[in-house]
Amino acid sequence: AxxxxxxxxxxxxxxxxxxxxxxxxxxxxxxxxxxxxxxxxxxxxxxxxLPGGGVDWPGDWTGALLLAVVTAVLVLLGRRLLHRPWLCAACGLLLLVAVVQPPPLARVLTGWPPPGWRFAMCDVGQGDATVLAAGPGAGVVVDAGPDSRRVDRCLRALGVTRVPLLVLTHFHADHVTGLPGVLRGRRVGEIETTVYEEPPEQAAFVRREAARRGIPLTRAVAGEERRTGALAWQVLWPPARPAVAPDGPNDASVTLLVRSGSLSLLLLGDLEPPAQQQLAHSPDAARLARVDILKVAHHGSAYQDPELTRLVSPRAALISVGVGNTYGHPSPRTVAALRAQGATVLRTDRDGALAVTGEGAGVRVVRD
Ligand SMILES: [Zn+2]
Missing domain, CATH: 1.20.5 (Single alpha-helices involved in coiled-coils or other helix-helix interfaces)
Known part of the structure; x- marks a missing residue:
């Protein structure tokens, strides 16, 4: 340059x-x-x-002090290394590995992601980004979270280089702002969104990003069924012709029932009680009885339909939520109701990224 x-x-x-x-x-x-x-x-x-192209550095006095110490150490080390070419080359190689963090090596060192993971919930702070394993290097991504860097880092750690489908459940910023991070350096086949284009500026942002990359943009409606390899999913919500207009973007969230082998996962986006009630009384209700894994609606907010919670009775309930968020998510009432149904509750603010492995009685949720 x-x-x-x-x-x-x-x-x-x-x-x-x-x-x-x-x-x-x-x-x-x-x-x-x-x-x-x-x-x-x-x-x-x-x-x-490029992988490792950006480094998060604290923007306060601690960051400044840390930078001063690192610079001093590098200057001192640099002087000594100049006279030892082999040591110099070894340090260069170590630095390269530390910056690029090749996924196979990172997997050996950190144990993340667990081998044979089926679903993963990224730790993107206050927002949602879930990944469904769809073959070697491939993942169907549901929501992009609020932060490009965090979702990109999560997908890189999972080794996802190809995204046959990216579903954006609705257009709130905590689900779509990270979109450039999902697209960065990956082949994305299609972006699917809800039919309810609110807020309009966020919907326009998604249209622009998709157009810039020439990625087809489609709309998810209830009844759609798809499959790729061992992964199959069905769109349960929103209906193509809703009886009444949705009560805000949350209630128009694309809702997916996913199967990977015999393992089932219900993704509720940010659905509020009115839509949850309709789901619990829909013809699909029978399919929702006892799913293995539930992506709890709306970051575990207090507003959940108790009937749907009882019907679903998941083995494990995963909540994507930011540390110290100002919304009070997740609500202790929601967590207690899920536990009362026999679910193990895990949350990204305390447990970090989560990955689901195994099936049947052998289902396990592994923490990052
Ligand atoms: Zn949300």
């Missing part, structure tokens, strides 16, 4: 100087400056998309 800095700067300033006296000349100069500037932007974006 360095060679493009000089022409971009000179042409840019020349355009600025010409603008007050000869606007057409300034326009031509600005157009010429666009090329080197676009090259710099491309290098930056490509670099940022």
């Amino acid at each position: 360095e060679i493009a800095v000089a022409p971009a700067t000179v042409l840019g300033f020349a355009a600025l100087a010409c603008a007050p006296v000869a606007m057409p000349v300034a326009e031509v100069l600005a157009r010429c400056a666009r090329w080197p500037a676009a090259w710099i932007a491309w290098v930056a974006r490509t670099g940022a998309a």
